[in-house]
Every structure is written in C-alpha cells, then in structure tokens.
Amino acid sequence: KNPGSLFLSLLNCSNQRTYNHFLLTTIQSYKITQHNTTFILILILILTASSTFCFFLAFEGSELRNISRIEQCPWMPPRQVFNATTLLINPFPQLHHSIDKPDIVLEMPHQENFHYLQTLQLFFMFSLLATCSFFRQPAHFAPDHELCLSEVAALDMCQKRAIFKPMNSEKRQDLKLRCGGSWKLVLRFLLAGETCSRRENSQAIAGPGHSIAVTSKGSVYTFGSNSSGQLGHGTTKEEPRPRLIRSLAGIRIIHAAAGAGRTMLISDSGQVYAFGKDSFGEAEYGVQGTQQVNTPQIVESLKDIFVVQAAIGNFFTAVLSREGRVYTFSWGNENKLGHQTEPTDLEPRPLLGPLENIPVVQIVAGYCYLLALACQPSGMSVYSVGCGLGGKLGHGTKSDEKQPRLIEQFKTLNLQPMVVAAGAWHAAVVGTDGRVCTWGWGRYGCLGHGNEDCDSVPKVVNSLSNVKAVHVATGDYTTFVVSDDGDVYSFGCGESSSLGHNTADVDAQGNQHGKILSPKLVTSLKQINERVVQVSLTNSIYWNAHTFALTETGKLYAFGAGDKGQLGVELTANQTERPTPERVEIDLS
Numbered sequence: 261k262n263p264g265s266l267f268l269s270l271l272n273c274s275n276q277r278t279y280n281h282f283l284l285t286t287i288q289s290y291k292i293t294q295h296n297t298t299f300i301l302i303l304i305l306i307l308t309a310s311s312t313f314c315f316f317l318a319f320e321g322s323e324l325r326n327i328s329r330i331e332q333c334p335w336m337p338p339r340q341v342f343n344a345t346t347l348l349i350n351p352f353p354q355l356h357h358s359i360d361k362p363d364i365v366l367e368m369p370h371q372e373n374f375h376y377l378q379t380l381q382l383f384f385m386f387s388l389l390a391t392c393s394f395f396r397q398p399a400h401f402a403p404d405h406e407l408c409l410s411e412v413a414a415l416d417m418c419q420k421r422a423i424f425k426p427m428n429s430e431k432r433q434d435l436k437l438r439c440g441g442s443w444k445l446v447l448r449f450l451l452a453g454e455t456c457s458r459r460e461n462s463q464a465i466a467g468p469g470h471s472i473a474v475t476s477k478g479s480v481y482t483f484g485s486n487s488s489g490q491l492g493h494g495t496t497k498e499e500p501r502p503r504l505i506r507s508l509a510g511i512r513i514i515h516a517a518a519g520a521g522r523t524m525l526i527s528d529s530g531q532v533y534a535f536g537k538d539s540f541g542e543a544e545y546g547v548q549g550t551q552q553v554n555t556p557q558i559v560e561s562l563k564d565i566f567v568v569q570a571a572i573g574n575f576f577t578a579v580l581s582r583e584g585r586v587y588t589f590s591w592g593n594e595n596k597l598g599h600q601t602e603p604t605d606l607e608p609r610p611l612l613g614p615l616e617n618i619p620v621v622q623i624v625a626g627y628c629y630l631l632a633l634a635c636q637p638s639g640m641s642v643y644s645v646g647c648g649l650g651g652k653l654g655h656g657t658k659s660d661e662k663q664p665r666l667i668e669q670f671k672t673l674n675l676q677p678m679v680v681a682a683g684a685w686h687a688a689v690v691g692t693d694g695r696v697c698t699w700g701w702g703r704y705g706c707l708g709h710g711n712e713d714c715d716s717v718p719k720v721v722n723s724l725s726n727v728k729a730v731h732v733a734t735g736d737y738t739t740f741v742v743s744d745d746g747d748v749y750s751f752g753c754g755e756s757s758s759l760g761h762n763t764a765d766v767d768a769q770g771n772q773h774g775k776i777l778s779p780k781l782v783t784s785l786k787q788i789n790e791r792v793v794q795v796s797l798t799n800s801i802y803w804n805a806h807t808f809a810l811t812e813t814g815k816l817y818a819f820g821a822g823d824k825g826q827l828g829v830e831l832t833a834n835q836t837e838r839p840t841p842e843r844v845e846i847d848l849s
Contacts, residue, residue, distance in 0.1 A: 415446075417447055421454075424446075449584065449635045455678060462474060462814050467519065468800035470482060470486065470518060470826055472523060474513050480504070481505070482503060488554075494555050501825075517569075519573075522572065526567050530565070533557060534557060561607055562608055566581055580623050585620070587609060613665075626685070629648070629653060630646055631680050631682045640677045644687075650701030651699060651717070653716075654717055658716060669697075675693070684800065685737060690732045693728075695720050695724075698718070703737050704738075704752045708721040734797075735797040750779070757821070760807060784819075788811070790813060792811055795809050806819070810848065820837060827844070
C-alpha cells in the first residue's frame with residue numbers, strides 16, 4: 261500500500277540460537293486476498309543493514325499443515341517450490357529482498373492458520389499482530405465474530421487454563437479489562453502466574469520447623485514440628501515422616517504456605533484452608549492464639565474471594581485472587597499496609613494504592629514486607645510495601661512504604677522480572693533473560709556479590725552471568741538459584757547446613773556452618789542425576805533453616821536442620837542437621 265509507512269519491529273533474537281547475527285528487520289503485509297477458506301499471504305522482508313534473512317522467525321519449529329503452495333518468488337534464483345502438504349519450518353534459504361516485490365508466497369486453508377497460531381509462543385503472537393495487518397482484521401470466528409484471529413487464538417488458549425475455566429462471562433470480561441482489554445494480555449497474565457508459582461504442579465514448602473509437600477494430584481503431606489497443630493492431623497504430636505492429611509480427601513490443593521506455627525492451603529476451587537495458630541498477629545503486639553486449630557478449616561472471611569496464592573510473613577498474611585487482586589490480614593497497625601486494623605483482625609482488606617487497578621501474578625512475604633509481581637501491558641514489574649530496613653524494598657532508601665511502590669531499577673537494568681522471592685531481610689528476582697538480581701541486607705553474602713554490603717536497589721549478580729536462571733528462593737540470609745538445566749547454586753549463611761555444601765566448618769556432631777559470599781554450585785545435588793525444578797528454604801529468623809530440592813520427576817531431597825523432624829528423613833544419633841541432600845521417601849509426581 262504505502263511503502264513509506266512500514267512498521268518497524270525489532271525482533272529480540274538473543275534467545276534464538278541461529279539468529280544472533282541478524283539486525284533490525286522490517287516486515288510488512290503487502291497484499292492479502294481471501295477466497296472462501298483459502299488465503300494468500302504475501303510478505304515483503306526488508307533488511308536495514310544486511311542482504312540476507314531467513315523467513316518468518318515466528319514460525320520456526322511450527323508445523324504448517326495442508327500447505328497448497330509455498331515458494332520463493334521466480335525472480336529470486338534459484339527458484340524453490342515446496343509441494344509437500346506438511347512442512348516443518350526451519351531457517352529458509354538466504355533471500356535477496358526487493359522493495360516492490362514479495363519474497364515469499366504462502367497459501368494454505370484459512371482454518372489451518374488458526375491451528376498454528378495456537379501453537380505459537382505469546383511473544384511471536386504479538387509479533388504477528390504488530391507486523392501483519394491480516395492478523396488485526398475480524399476473523400468471524402465464534403464466540404466473538406469481531407475478534408481478530410490472534411485474539412480468538414489467545415481466548416481459546418485462556419479457556420484451557422485451570423483458573424480461567426470456571427469463570428463466568430462477566431468475570432472474564434472484568435479480567436480482560438483489568439489486564440488491558442486484550443485476550444492476549446489475559447493469556448500473558450495467566451501464563452505468568454503459572455510460571456512463577458508452580459500452580460497445578462507438585463511443590464514442597466520448608467516452613468519454620470514444619471514442612472508441607474503437595475503432589476501434582478493435589479494431595480498434601482505434612483511433617484515436623486506440630487506444637488500448634490500446624491500439621492493438620494488432629495493432634496499436636498511431632499511427625500518425623502511425611503503423613504497424608506486424610507481429612508482433605510477429595511479436595512485438590514494447588515498451593516501451600518507455611519508460617520510460624522501455621523499452615524494455609526489453597527484448593528483448585530479457590531477455597532482457603534488454615535490450621536495451627538488461630539491469630540495472624542504475633543508476639544510484637546502481645547497477641548497469643550487462645551485456640552488451636554489442628555485440622556484444616558475453611559477461612560470463612562475468604563469464601564467470596566477465589567484465591568490462588570497465599571503468603572505468610574511476620575505479623576501479616578496476604579492472599580492473591582485469580583483476578584490478580586491482593587488482600588491482607590492484620591499488620592495494618594499504624595497504617596503500615598495502607599489501612600488501619602487491629603492485630604487480631606481477620607477480615608481481608610484489599611491492598612490500597614497503585615495495585616488496586618493492576619493485576620498481580622505473584623506475592624511473596626518477608627520480615628514485615630511484601631513484594632508483588634505485577635502484569636501490565638508495558639511488561640512485568642515489581643512493587644514493594646512495608647518495612648524498608650536494610651534497603652529490602654528496593655527503592656534506594658531504607659524508609660518504610662505504607663502503600664505499594666514500583667521498583668524503578670528494573671527499567672534501568674532493562675530487565676523483565678519473571679519470578680520474585682522475598683527473604684527475611686533481602687529479596688531476589690529472576691528476569692526473562694535468565695539474569696538474577698538481589699537487594700537488601702547483604703549479611704553473610706546472601707546477595708551473592710562477593711561481600712556483605714547492603715544494596716538498596718536491585719543489582720545483577722554478575723558471577724552468574726553464564727547461567728540462565730529460571731527459579732530463585734530466599735530465606736534468612738540465604739539464597740538459592742536454579743538454572744534452566746537444573747543446576748543449583750547457593751550462597752549466604754550456612755547455619756544449620758542449609759546451603760548443601762561439604763566445605764563449610766563441621767562441628768563434633770557433624771553439623772556444618774559458615775558463609776559463602778558468591779554463588780557456588782551445589783555439587784551434592786548435581787550428583788543425584790535429577791533435574792531440579794524448585795527449591796524451598798525456611799524464611800524465618802526464629803528457626804533453624806532447612807532446605808528442599810524438588811526434581812522434575814517428583815523426587816524430594818532434604819538437607820539442613822532436622823531437630824523437629826522437618827526434613828522427613830532419619831538422622832544419626834546426636835545429629836540435628838543433615839549436611840547433604842537425602843531423598844525423602846515420598847513421590848510428589
């Protein structure tokens with residue numbers, strides 16, 4: 261149409277192993293004709309600084325079915341025509357461009373276009389929408405004939421997500437508006453939540469003195485300290501081995517959280533079950549629970565909220581709804597979370613401030629502070645609220661924040677947050693590019709920068725520059741990082757043998773201590789020949805720490821403090837810690 265009004269699309273090729281050398285490209289829809297169920301898509305590919313290019317990065321690895329014609333155009337020697345009805349797209353031959361003639365002609369049934377749109381990564385779906393006008397036109401597909409093809413594909417994929425399925429039409433439209441008015445943005449919100457919280461997958465929680473293990477089918481096992489009934493078995497007896505909570509038979513649990521003397525479980529229907537201490541207040545307020553709840557009980561005040569995640573911090577608890585809204589209990593003393601409450605107030609209150617209108621995909625809690633990973637049309641971002649001691653809120657100061665405040669440093673670092681973790685005194689983030697950032701109180705080297713300094717803004721852990729991280733976990737001055745190939749690195753405080761290394765100081769009972777200032781590969785986990793996908797460690801200043809490593813096959817390994825039976829493994833006589841990982845006899849697959 262108008263060659264001067266080309267849409268420039270900078271394709272992020274850094275993750276494409278075969279495209280690292282390509283520069284800025286321009287792709288424009290030149291001509292679209294549609295007849296019945298067949299369309300012809302003609303593309304012009306223009307290079308700004310190179311004379312060669314490969315066809316359509318978005319379709320690499322996608323299978324195009326029922327292709328009737330796909331060819332290089334005749335003026336481009338040598339002419340190549342593909343007559344196969346099914347073609348796996350790989351890098352095409354090098355093409356020389358022409359400003360007024362198409363490089364590629366692709367013809368296939370209209371319905372097949374929808375098929376392979378459903379197989380694309382979300383990034384490539386956005387690329388197609390931005391660079392080809394065909395994908396912005398109404399597709400005339402049910403349920404909404406006005407939606408363009410990429411929106412229909414995104415809605416279809418949303419409907420396959422467990423959290424989205426039970427939502428009625430009104431709630432779906434509300435979520436769509438909250439996410440920015442696009443089903444593609446809703447899909448990104450749903451996928452981001454699944455990535456960072458392991459919903460619908462097995463998980464292990466290393467709580468303060470007790471432990472929780474959730475199988476992929478939603479069964480729950482607990483073990484360890486039980487002085488407040490936090491194991492949920494109807495008694496206050498310690499359990500040195502994993503024990504199934506039988507009262508939850510028929511209920512599928514998708515998320516668990518542990519605090520000092522309390523446990524919270526989230527079901528796939530959005531119900532919240534709590535047991536242990538009956539007050540979310542703490543000793544700071546002089547509040548002590550007067551009634552023990554030693555079996556799972558539904559939290560009545562949350563019945564009208566479909567909850568997908570919970571985070572238990574010191575002096576407060578927060579929950580996240582499926583629409584991405586954050587609610588908090590207690591800890592509103594002196595307006596610390598933007599609202600005034602009593603320490604025994606169990607009425608959920610929405611977190612005030614900017615997050616009222618921004619969907620959140622993950623919440624994590626530390627000592628008197630909360631971090632929230634938010635999903636906005638412009639990208640992912642992190643907000644913090646609460647106590648700023650040690651600079652753990654990430655704003656360049658040590659001041660408290662009464663309402664959630666955006667951590668600006670990630671824009672400076674050009675980092676898109678993917679997973680966030682809150683330790684007692686420090687925090688960490690993994691970016692979509694695999695970089696790890698830490699900030700807060702750096703005691704024992706828990707920030708991984710080779711020193712014990714505090715950093716009040718997020719700082720990239722440079723010693724992990726050759727590692728692509730996918731998961732991070734933080735505790736009391738301790739940090740673990742999991743790479744995309746399953747390697748595990750740890751650094752910080754080695755008290756209670758919770759780092760998993762063999763090089764720390766060992767006392768007469770075989771217990772290990774010490775500190776590690778920079779990330780160090782946990783070789784003892786590498787020796788199990790299993791790919792680790794999740795690490796959980798105790799996040800409390802009041803308890804000796806222990807650590808869990810969960811593999812992709814559902815095997816669970818434990819090390820660290822085990823004096824209350826929280827490891828779920830047998831210790832030798834007079835030994836209160838396990839210095840290296842040992843298999844817990846439970847299958848979480």
